[in-house]
Amino acid sequence: MATTNEQLQAAEAGSAGGPGDKIIVRNLYKTFTVRGSVVRALVNINLTVADGEFLAIVGPSGCGKTTLLRIMAGLEKHSAGTLEMRHRDRSKPLNNMVFQEHSVFPWMTVRDNVAYGLMLRGVPKKQRDEIVSYYIEKVGLTKFYKAYPFQLSGGMKQRVSLARAFANDPEVLLMDEPFGALDEQNKLLLQEELLRIWSEHQKTVCFITHSVDESIVLADRIMVMTAHPGQIKAFVKVPFERPREVYKIRATPQYGQLMYSIWELLRDEVLRAKREEGGQ
Numbered sequence: 543m544a545t546t547n548e549q550l551q552a553a554e555a556g557s558a559g560g561p562g563d564k565i566i567v568r569n570l571y572k573t574f575t576v577r578g579s580v581v582r583a584l585v586n587i588n589l590t591v592a593d594g595e596f597l598a599i600v601g602p603s604g605c606g607k608t609t610l611l612r613i614m615a616g617l618e619k620h621s622a623g624t625l626e627m628r629h630r631d632r633s634k635p636l637n638n639m640v641f642q643e644h645s646v647f648p649w650m651t652v653r654d655n656v657a658y659g660l661m662l663r664g665v666p667k668k669q670r671d672e673i674v675s676y677y678i679e680k681v682g683l684t685k686f687y688k689a690y691p692f693q694l695s696g697g698m699k700q701r702v703s704l705a706r707a708f709a710n711d712p713e714v715l716l717m718d719e720p721f722g723a724l725d726e727q728n729k730l731l732l733q734e735e736l737l738r739i740w741s742e743h744q745k746t747v748c749f750i751t752h753s754v755d756e757s758i759v760l761a762d763r764i765m766v767m768t769a770h771p772g773q774i775k776a777f778v779k780v781p782f783e784r785p786r787e788v789y790k791i792r793a794t795p796q797y798g799q800l801m802y803s804i805w806e807l808l809r810d811e812v813l814r815a816k817r818e819e820g821g822q
């Protein structure tokens with residue numbers, strides 16, 4: 543089911559990127575220099591994400607997942623290799639990142655936070671208001687339309703950043719554990735909403751998660767990373783058809799097999815990361 547590291551490195555590095563490809567990463571490395579010593583964060587990443595693909599990224603803590611997304615978002619520069627992000631419609635943003643920790647503007651109301659990207663793009667007020675109310679309702683914050691972030695819980699702030707990303711309508715959604723801080727019910731609702739937005743608007747999604755379950759339920763393909771310094775360990779294809787009914791998927795034997803094979807790939811890496819954290 544999984545493609546091994548050697549196979550995938552050869553396949554990915556050798557391909558120049560076809561017409562249906564959206565993100566093309568070749569031989570990418572990232573090092574940080576911290577007080578004179580070099581920290582290797584990413585080692586030889588080769589990855590092609592197709593236009594409209596939903597890619598989940600899993601890997602132990604500290605393996606470089608956020609760093610990779612920040613590089614894709616243009617927030618960080620890679621040290622070597624190449625990254626190409628193909629922009630289809632220049633009237634829309636190329637990408638939008640939803641951060642691991644909720645990142646809302648504390649001085650703006652919920653409405654203004656969600657409207658921010660649309661305002662920057664000069665979307666007319668009437669249309670902007672419609673889009674903003676639609677997504678605020680979708681994330682269940684209609685009553686908090688005029689509230690400021692200090693009046694909201696952590697999970698609610700995270701929902702504001704999600705609404706802002708959805709409203710912004712980028713071609714690529716870069717999502718860094720966006721549902722990690724949410725309660726179970728809101729998580730389920732927003733997973734469904736994300737799948738709906740993704741399928742209706744043909745977005746490309748790169749989605750970091752610590753949850754193997756979430757990666758299976760949402761993604762077309764799962765990229766498993768090694769412990770620090772991050773390399774790609776395997777790609778696993780998720781065979782379930784779309785549209786998916788999450789509960790039905792969980793009840794199938796394939797779901798159990800996938801959980802098992804992804805966890806097998808991850809387990810050693812998580813243990814290795816723990817040993818290194820403990821200095822053993």
Ligand SMILES: Nc1ncnc2c1ncn2[C@@H]1O[C@H](COP(=O)(O)OP(=O)(O)OP(=O)(O)O)[C@@H](O)[C@H]1O
Binds near residue numbers: 574576601606
């Ligand atoms: N700005 C920075 N300066 C120095 N080192 C950094 C910086 N950002 C990340 N690192 C290092 O790069 C490595 C990867 O960090 P990153 O945040 O990408 O991991 P992660 O996979 O997102 O972890 P987590 O699952 O805990 O969020 C870590 O060793 C981290 O200490």
Ligand SMILES: [Mg+2]
Binds near residue numbers: 608642
């Ligand atoms: Mg991270």
